[in-house]
Amino acid sequence: MRFDLDGAGEADIALTMAVVAGWTARDPAWVAHHIAELAAIGVAAPSATPLFYRVAPALLTQADSIAVLGDETSGEVEPMLLRHGGALWLGLASDHTDRALEAWSVAHSKQVCAKPVARTLWPVAPIADRLDALTLRAWIAQGEGWTLYQEGPLALIRPLLALEAA
């Protein structure tokens, strides 16, 4: 997959392993609330939190369109960490997921959808001390325009470097 390395040119990076970390909210009360919310619609509680779901690296895509089965899938904006050339890089991706399948298996619901990935990667080192202050946002297409769908600082998610080290 070809990435723009933020001033350091472009690189073709072979993705050999992909992990989607789930249940990563920093506030344990929020994680408990989310588990209860999903239990109410039949989704089994995770065996551990956070939980690291493996998915096929081939799911990651920079295409401007993805095809999915049915009309019960939706995106989730997520920061992405990638190891390349001995350094850690920060990017952006969507954990597009099949909501109907979640009740049967969260792991499978993730594996059945492509994961769109931004072309840009930033080196983590220069911004490591302010990662929590970065803002994550997503919008969904609704009618003629775009509706704000997700918004918040990375401080709402467990420290990224701790997740990566786990």
Next chain:
Amino acid sequence: MLCGTLGAIGGVRPAPGFRMALDDAASGRGIRAEYRVTPLPVVA
């Protein structure tokens, strides 16, 4: 590694398009991406 997400404003729901951004206010820079979603029929 995809590192987890934030709650959905107005609840989780499907949409034909998804736009995302990661912004660094300190540098005034951001990473952006956008994609369309094409649903396929589920036959059985």
